[in-house]
Amino acid sequence: MLMLSPLVAWADDLPSWNDGATKQSILDFVAAVTSAGGTDYVGPDERVAVFDNDGTLWGEQPMYVQLAFAFDRIKALAPDHPEWKDTEPFKSVLAGDVAGVAASGEKGLVQLIGASHAGMTSDDFTKIASDWIGAAKHPKTGKSYTEMVYQPMLELVSYLKANDFKVFIVSGGGIEFMRPWTQRVYGIEPENVVGSSIKSRYEMTNGKPAIVRLPEIDFVDDGPGKPVGIYTHIGRHPIAAFGNSDGDFQMLEWTTSRPGRSFGLIVHHDDAEREYAYDRQSHIGRLDKGLDEGPKRGWTIASMKSDWKQVYPQ
Amino acid sequence: MLMLSPLVAWADDLPSWNDGATKQSILDFVAAVTSAGGTDYVGPDERVAVFDNDGTLWGEQPMYVQLAFAFDRIKALAPDHPEWKDTEPFKSVLAGDVAGVAASGEKGLVQLIGASHAGMTSDDFTKIASDWIGAAKHPKTGKSYTEMVYQPMLELVSYLKANDFKVFIVSGGGIEFMRPWTQRVYGIEPENVVGSSIKSRYEMTNGKPAIVRLPEIDFVDDGPGKPVGIYTHIGRHPIAAFGNSDGDFQMLEWTTSRPGRSFGLIVHHDDAEREYAYDRQSHIGRLDKGLDEGPKRGWTIASMKSDWKQVYPQ
The missing domain is CATH 3.40.50.1000 (HAD superfamily/HAD-like)
Incomplete structure (x- = not known):
């Protein structure tokens, strides 16, 4: 024993x-x-x-997961927002320019959150976030x-x-x-x-x-x-x-x-x-x-x- | 059996x-x-x-227990606030005039909460609220x-x-x-x-x-x-x-x-x-x-x- x-x-x-x-x-x-x-x-x-x-x-x-989510969400919604091509912080998000997004400061971050995390019901957001986390992959590891x-x-x-x-x-x-x-x-x-x-x-x-x-x-x-x-x-x-x-x-x-x-x-x-x-x-x-x-x-x-x-x- | x-x-x-x-x-x-x-x-x-x-x-x-707490708290603090004798909603609280307090509306309620529930640490408030609930009695039943x-x-x-x-x-x-x-x-x-x-x-x-x-x-x-x-x-x-x-x-x-x-x-x-x-x-x-x-x-x-x-x- x-x-x-x-x-x-x-x-x-x-x-x-x-x-x-x-x-x-x-x-x-x-x-x-x-x-x-x-x-x-x-x-x-x-x-x-x-x-x-x-x-x-x-x-x-290389960036907060939730920021990657926000970026992907902005890209998915961009076809309905042609004005984003010329408006910060969206312009930088669409160009994949992280430094440009950072340059837009707290005001830009709040706009980003507003566009990507708000304007839907709680149930819709839960589904959006769940679907994304189920599909997204890390850029370096692919996991x-x-x-x-x-x-x-x-x-x-x-x-x-x-x-x-x-x-x-x-x-x-x-x-x-x-x-x-x-x-x-x-x-x-x-x-x-x-x-x-x-x-x-x-x-x-x-x-x-x-x-x-x-x-x-x-x-x-x-x-x-x-x-x-x-x-x-x-x-x-x-x-x-x-x-x-x-x-x-x-x-x-x-x-x-x-x-x-x-x-x-x-x-x-x-x-x-x-x-x-x-x-x-x-x-x-x-x-x-x-x-x-x-x-x-x-x-x-x-x-x-x-x-x-x-x-x-x- | x-x-x-x-x-x-x-x-x-x-x-x-x-x-x-x-x-x-x-x-x-x-x-x-x-x-x-x-x-x-x-x-x-x-x-x-x-x-x-x-x-x-x-x-x-006859009133929310927490309102009774706020009233008692105002009365306890009144000696340090002589100006309350002439200022609503405190004047009505000190006079026991519930209708007068109600007449001061939401603005009065916020002032009442500010004076009775704020301005101390979380630990101090926990002690104040706990001591009060341990000692206070209902006006009708005495319980x-x-x-x-x-x-x-x-x-x-x-x-x-x-x-x-x-x-x-x-x-x-x-x-x-x-x-x-x-x-x-x-x-x-x-x-x-x-x-x-x-x-x-x-x-x-x-x-x-x-x-x-x-x-x-x-x-x-x-x-x-x-x-x-x-x-x-x-x-x-x-x-x-x-x-x-x-x-x-x-x-x-x-x-x-x-x-x-x-x-x-x-x-x-x-x-x-x-x-x-x-x-x-x-x-x-x-x-x-x-x-x-x-x-x-x-x-x-x-x-x-x-x-x-x-x-x-x-």
């Missing part, structure tokens, strides 16, 4: 994480807050873990975006759920863009997804009620918006937070400011061979302050290159 | 509901959507039930407000949860006013509370992060706002909705517009002896359109007087 030590049993919960300080910090934290009678024990109700999405649970290079999720993070989500954590996504991405597939792909229920949103309105059309999406920003769930999104949507102080960029800084700061034990982890994209390598200088997913401040604050910096046995599910 | 028929076993789940058409409509719906293989079967993930709070789960007469919850509805919440429903509150009341006590009183977790909200901001004060509540309305979760709140917070189409006033009309309409089987129920306050009797003419919890339209749409109208064996927990 084979005898398994507790350490081996633990290790099996996170098989894609290499043994070492990073993995051990996760295991130690979970052991501490789930050990009944221990000084760091946290009851299941309060075991709230929050995960960023872009760059933390799935890839965000579906939902295949480019991080296997070690999937294991982490499952491991936390197995330890009676409530796992939420808290993303700068659009809440309704994520909800159609997070349960299938991550095992995270749509009601546990917090994100940026546009406004919407309930209305009757031909005697049938619908929720219509409006071209107006409602909430930006990024940076200092993340603790606010957590407050509004969850109403509890998380005890663990997982991010990858400075847009997650305040979420980790807020989470680890609680009086009891807490955990913060930053995924560091340092693996050019298997994924991408970027941090302080990147326009997408910039990680600068977090790299300096994280270790001082006791946050774990997970190296994609050395802490992860594999990147994507196989 | 005592043999229990299935009917008796069912009846035990809702002991404070009198046998009859109302109770049977609840039992029939739950049986239909939980019977695996049946045409109306709904998987546990999609079993979302939404409950209004004021007038549906607890009392709302705590959290004792004036409806026993039949508590049983209904438990019954749905036992049948793997996810139960949410969707209230016109303030989300953060409810969250401190909904789990203890109703068994509904704070993260499953949807409500009206004011804006808030994450900020550092003396090196310590806090969420500060701002005197600005963020979202009004009432009437047509309820389906929008459901869309934003839950991201699923409910299959059952429970309300008591025309402010719940769109929530029931939206819920029962789904293609599959659904359920809508309106609590009718027709029990002047044990609670209050009010509907079409009431300024609080007006129920007019729902009384006419509800039966035509197949919604159950629950009579507090004849369907409920008891009103409050004993």
Whole structure:
């Protein structure tokens, strides 16, 4: 009969994480807050873990997946909008000129979101986003975006759920863009997804009620918006937070400011061979302050290159 | 050995509901959507039930509990605001003149909320609201407000949860006013509370992060706002909705517009002896359109007087 030590049993919960300080910090934290009678024990109700999405649970290079969706959507709608050929930011989108789109700034981004994410019912948008995510391929790997999720993070989500954590996504991405597939792909229920949103309105059309999406920003769930999104949507102080960029800084700061034990982890994209390598200088997913401040604050910096046995599910 | 028929076993789940058409409509719906293989079967993930709070789960007469909180809060803060003695709506609040407060309209209400619900951190507000709800008494019964919850509805919440429903509150009341006590009183977790909200901001004060509540309305979760709140917070189409006033009309309409089987129920306050009797003419919890339209749409109208064996927990 084979005898398994507790350490081996633990290790099996996170098989894609290499043994070492990073993995051990996760295991130690979970052991501490789930050990009944221990000084760091946290009851299941309060075991709230929050995960960023872009760059933390799935890839965000060479551009945010949702931006690729918006670009494709603009291209699909262009035949009905001949004026877009001469109007920014649409002109740049149609020319595939990402720098031109970026140059149109926040005003351009809002126009882009309005044209690609609004003006339809909630049900129609869910179908549009679902159809797109089912068909779109990453420009470099040719994989579906939902295949480019991080296997070690999937294991982490499952491991936390197995330890009676409530796992939420808290993303700068659009809440309704994520909800159609997070349960299938991550095992995270749509009601546990917090994100940026546009406004919407309930209305009757031909005697049938619908929720219509409006071209107006409602909430930006990024940076200092993340603790606010957590407050509004969850109403509890998380005890663990997982991010990858400075847009997650305040979420980790807020989470680890609680009086009891807490955990913060930053995924560091340092693996050019298997994924991408970027941090302080990147326009997408910039990680600068977090790299300096994280270790001082006791946050774990997970190296994609050395802490992860594999990147994507196989 | 005592043999229990299935009917008796069912009846035990809702002991404070009198046998009859109302109770049977609840039992029939739950049986239909939980019977695996049946045409109306709904998987546990999609079993979302939404409950209004004021007038549906607890009392709302002679005034909304949260308004009583706001009045008490203004009175407590008045010594620091001598100017309130001559400024509406504060002058009317301090004089106990509800009609005067009502006359100040929406502008006055926003000022009242700003002064009583904003200008402190999230933690401070939670403490203020919790302390108040622990001490305040209803002007007529002398009971705590959290004792004036409806026993039949508590049983209904438990019954749905036992049948793997996810139960949410969707209230016109303030989300953060409810969250401190909904789990203890109703068994509904704070993260499953949807409500009206004011804006808030994450900020550092003396090196310590806090969420500060701002005197600005963020979202009004009432009437047509309820389906929008459901869309934003839950991201699923409910299959059952429970309300008591025309402010719940769109929530029931939206819920029962789904293609599959659904359920809508309106609590009718027709029990002047044990609670209050009010509907079409009431300024609080007006129920007019729902009384006419509800039966035509197949919604159950629950009579507090004849369907409920008891009103409050004993």
